Amino acid sequence: MPTQSLVFLGAPASGKGTQGRRLAEFGGFSYLSTGGLLRTALREGTALGKEARPFLDRGEYVPDEVMLPMVIEWLGALKGAAILDGFPRTLAQAEALDTAYLEMGHPLPHSVFLDVPDEELRRRVTGRLECVSCHWVTSRGAFEVCSKCGGKMAPRADDEVVRFENRLNEFERLTFPLVRFYEERGRLTLIEALGSPEDIHTELRLKILL
Numbered sequence: 756m757p758t759q760s761l762v763f764l765g766a767p768a769s770g771k772g773t774q775g776r777r778l779a780e781f782g783g784f785s786y787l788s789t790g791g792l793l794r795t796a797l798r799e800g801t802a803l804g805k806e807a808r809p810f811l812d813r814g815e816y817v818p819d820e821v822m823l824p825m826v827i828e829w830l831g832a833l834k835g836a837a838i839l840d841g842f843p844r845t846l847a848q849a850e851a852l853d854t855a856y857l858e859m860g861h862p863l864p865h866s867v868f869l870d871v872p873d874e875e876l877r878r879r880v881t882g883r884l885e886c887v888s889c890h891w892v893t894s895r896g897a898f899e900v901c902s903k904c905g906g907k908m909a910p911r912a913d914d915e916v917v918r919f920e921n922r923l924n925e926f927e928r929l930t931f932p933l934v935r936f937y938e939e940r941g942r943l944t945l946i947e948a949l950g951s952p953e954d955i956h957t958e959l960r961l962k963i964l965l
């Protein structure tokens with residue numbers, strides 16, 4: 756049972772979801788995708804979904820005041836270590852996360868940065884489908900139903916070109932500085948995430964789970 760949580764940093768389509776979820780299953784971590792949680796809330800029309808919708812529609816980040824209570828509540832029920840996919844995304848979120856872990860008396864999370872060039876991100880995003888139920892991701896044409904839960908596979912609305920470029924800008928402006936934040940604290944592992952999903956998973960296991 757792992758004791759230190761991991762946060763996955765990376766641009767949209769860098770493989771955070773695929774790799775984070777797979778490593779969580781392999782290593783016995785709990786798993787949280789904040790983007791997945793938001794898209795479920797949107798689909799179900801909850802108060803959170805209504806609040807988040809205009810931001811997701813524009814490909815912008817949802818404000819920290821909305822994200823923080825949501826994640827802190829999730830952490831409150833956490834047993835053991837977690838993989839957080841897509842959180843933190845801003846310096847305020849990273850600082851709040853460290854504070855929450857200190858208060859819980861758990862080791863501070865380690866970060867994994869999946870580094871992928873922009874051109875490859877753009878290539879990947881045109882071909883991906885996500886399960887509307889469990890958020891499993893595949894490339895277009897691979898499966899019509901989700902191989903994990905049998906749900907419907909569909910393109911993500913925010914993968915549309917203009918929204919995707921906004922998300923990429925948000926990443927560079929607000930999230931990329933977190934690489935430095937974790938590096939300065941000696942809590943960063945960089946992965947050049949350009950190979951096959953299988954090779955990247957193997958590298959993660961070697962570098963992270965030793």
Ligand code: AMP
Nearest residue numbers: 789790791811815816817822841842844
């Ligand atoms: P993802 O599935 O991780 O690509 O997230 C999809 C979208 O959800 C992002 O483009 C943001 O609009 C929103 N989102 C997810 N996580 C966060 C976060 N930690 N802070 C702000 N917005 C978020």
